[in-house]
Amino acid sequence: MPKAFDKNCEIISNDMINRNYFRLKVKTYSALNHCIPGQFFMIGIPDVFLRRPIGIYNVENDVLTFLYKLVGYGTKKLSTIKTGQLSLLGPLGNGYDLKKIENLKYVAVVGGVGIAPINFLANKLKNKGILYYGVRSKHDILDLNIFKKKNWEIIISTEDGSEGYKGYITDLLQYNFDSKHILISSGPNLMLNKILKIAVEKHISGFISFDVKMACGLGNCQGCAIRVKDEIKMVCKDGPVFKIDDISFNL
Amino acid sequence: MNPNLNVDFVGIKFNNPVIVSSGTFGYGFELEDLIDICKLGGIITKTITLEPRHGNPQPRIAEVSSGIVNNIGLQNVGIVKFVEKYLKKIIKFDIPVIVSISGKNVCEYIKIIEILNKQDCISAVELNLSCPNLNESIICNDLDLVYNIITGIKQKTKIPLIAKLSPSYNILEIALIAQKAGVDGLTIANTYPAMVVNVDIYKKFNVMFGGLSGPSIKPISIRYVYDVYKKVDIPIIGCGGIMNGNDAIEFLASGSKLVSVGTACLISPNNLINIIEEIELILKKNKIKSINEIIGICNKK
Numbered sequence: 439m440p441k442a443f444d445k446n447c448e449i450i451s452n453d454m455i456n457r458n459y460f461r462l463k464v465k466t467y468s469a470l471n472h473c474i475p476g477q478f479f480m481i482g483i484p485d486v487f488l489r490r491p492i493g494i495y496n497v498e499n500d501v502l503t504f505l506y507k508l509v510g511y512g513t514k515k516l517s518t519i520k521t522g523q524l525s526l527l528g529p530l531g532n533g534y535d536l537k538k539i540e541n542l543k544y545v546a547v548v549g550g551v552g553i554a555p556i557n558f559l560a561n562k563l564k565n566k567g568i569l570y571y572g573v574r575s576k577h578d579i580l581d582l583n584i585f586k587k588k589n590w591e592i593i594i595s596t597e598d599g600s601e602g603y604k605g606y607i608t609d610l611l612q613y614n615f616d617s618k619h620i621l622i623s624s625g626p627n628l629m630l631n632k633i634l635k636i637a638v639e640k641h642i643s644g645f646i647s648f649d650v651k652m653a654c655g656l657g658n659c660q661g662c663a664i665r666v667k668d669e670i671k672m673v674c675k676d677g678p679v680f681k682i683d684d685i686s687f688n689l
Numbered sequence: 690m691n692p693n694l695n696v697d698f699v700g701i702k703f704n705n706p707v708i709v710s711s712g713t714f715g716y717g718f719e720l721e722d723l724i725d726i727c728k729l730g731g732i733i734t735k736t737i738t739l740e741p742r743h744g745n746p747q748p749r750i751a752e753v754s755s756g757i758v759n760n761i762g763l764q765n766v767g768i769v770k771f772v773e774k775y776l777k778k779i780i781k782f783d784i785p786v787i788v789s790i791s792g793k794n795v796c797e798y799i800k801i802i803e804i805l806n807k808q809d810c811i812s813a814v815e816l817n818l819s820c821p822n823l824n825e826s827i828i829c830n831d832l833d834l835v836y837n838i839i840t841g842i843k844q845k846t847k848i849p850l851i852a853k854l855s856p857s858y859n860i861l862e863i864a865l866i867a868q869k870a871g872v873d874g875l876t877i878a879n880t881y882p883a884m885v886v887n888v889d890i891y892k893k894f895n896v897m898f899g900g901l902s903g904p905s906i907k908p909i910s911i912r913y914v915y916d917v918y919k920k921v922d923i924p925i926i927g928c929g930g931i932m933n934g935n936d937a938i939e940f941l942a943s944g945s946k947l948v949s950v951g952t953a954c955l956i957s958p959n960n961l962i963n964i965i966e967e968i969e970l971i972l973k974k975n976k977i978k979s980i981n982e983i984i985g986i987c988n989k990k
């Protein structure tokens with residue numbers, strides 16, 4: 439596991455991608471190629487009390503890229519900061535187990551900003567896979583170049599029907615999915631809940647990544663606890679990526 | 690010359706007055722890769738109960754202006770597993786370890802203390818009489834219970850006892866009762882009972898109850914320290930909203946011998962080290978030779 443650092447890092451850019459999403463690039467001072475997809479950083483935002491957990495979108499040597507959605511006060515404030523330094527604590531948490539995924543038929547099921555860690559994962563995986571990607575409307579579809587470059591099969595759904603299937607991405611899984619596949623998932627809790635149900639019904643194994651509120655990101659405050667089987671786990675430290683077999687529960 | 694930061698508290702020597710407060714530093718050893726734990730004045734572990742506890746369901750944390758409201762509910766592995774698995778890992782840092790404990794009644798406290806009596810590496814025990822996040826009511830609200838718990842434990846142990854009090858209007862009365870019962874020190878104070886309303890009609894205006902911590906509570910907790918210091922003879926650990934060296938010195942000057950830091954450590958464990966360095970700097974700048982010169986100085990005017 440790579441060691442975490444807690445330091446100020448220079449902003450390279452912090453650009454709007456579309457109405458809801460921003461891409462943040464920062465320069466760290468050592469190569470971070472050891473970061474694992476699914477891991478995250480706690481990012482300190484000036485005038486915001488708690489840091490915010492943001493998943494790694496990509497790593498190239500000493501340049502870290504994050505993709506974040508404007509959700510509340512913290513991310514809105516972050517989107518206004520274009521230069522200077524941000525305090526970064528990370529890489530944190532357990533990511534996707536590449537060794538367990540690599541040689542299998544993988545299917546990624548992604549909702550909204552959940553695309554960030556999966557983008558990083560696709561970058562690291564050699565083979566192509568299948569991407570199920572659900573968003574609100576076609577304006578929310580983010581850059582899928584890495585998937586295209588690696589010949590992934592891409593299936594898109596929009597809630598308003600402006601592109602691809604009209605409805606939820608989970609609707610499509612009912613039919614096209616069986617225990618030969620290994621599932622990789624990341625997105626809003628409502629979606630993860632449905633996916634877990636389908637996965638349990640069809641005996642599909644795999645990994646899912648949770649997005650929850652965090653205060654410390656280090657396992658210190660126990661604020662991010664979820665119940666996994668009969669144990670309490672910290673999403674920040676034991677996750678954010680969990681094995682599906684371990685979490686047959688309702689979020 | 691560097692100022693002297695050594696403090697004696699309930700007979701234990703602390704290299705500096707900055708300790709981590711309960712529940713904000715895990716069991717006390719997990720962050721060794723991130724900061725140099727040996728540099729801390731000491732560690733208060735998260736609160737341990739007789740039986741393991743799952744804690745409360747989500748939501749557990751809400752950010753508010755200048756602070757957080759937490760509703761963790763004393764999630765912990767229980768005293769037996771704590772002693773077997775974790776205690777060893779904390780004592781290797783060679784700084785004082787204060788174990789925070791909580792029970793539902795005198796009997797539970799005594800069972801826990803009997804287990805801790807067998808461990809000679811514990812510097813002190815902090816009695817968490819003030820957790821606002823349990824189904825039971827806060828122990829500090831019941832003065833007889835406070836008295837009975839402290840006298841009950843005191844008979845069974847030689848380990849110094851520190852009572853962690855609620856920040857309540859009658860804190861002086863609670864402090865005097867705790868002193869009469871034989872407690873060796875006080876922590877002032879725990880989080881403030883608080884609540885957050887989710888203003889969303891579709892979510893039925895859900896409320897979250899919890900304890901408020903962070904900079905928003907600092908001036909109130911300092912006042913409690915000041916008021917209690919004047920009237921008691923036992924030493925005080927000041928706690929509430931300390932984010933930097935200046936905050937820590939405010940508490941020390943108002944009568945705390947040690948300060949404990951919670952929320953600032955959640956934001957960045959580095960803050961702990963920064964606070965120590967800032968205290969040193971402030972003393973140097975003001976040509977104060979020893980931290981002990983300023984403890985309670987506000988009361989001496």
Ligand SMILES: Cc1cc2nc3c(=O)[nH]c(=O)nc-3n(C[C@H](O)[C@H](O)[C@H](O)COP(=O)(O)O)c2cc1C
Pocket residue numbers: 659660661710711712713735736757759761763789817820853878879880901902903904906928929930931949950951952953
């Ligand atoms: C997430 C969290 C967990 C806490 N857990 C405990 C606990 O287990 N036992 C306890 O006595 N106090 C607990 N506290 C209270 C702190 O120890 C401290 O008294 C309080 O937060 C005020 O200090 P601060 O403003 O520096 O955080 C907790 C506080 C927070 C924020």
Ligand code: FES
Pocket residue numbers: 651652653654655656657658659660661662663672673674675
């Ligand atoms: S965010 Fe603090 S324990 Fe996970």
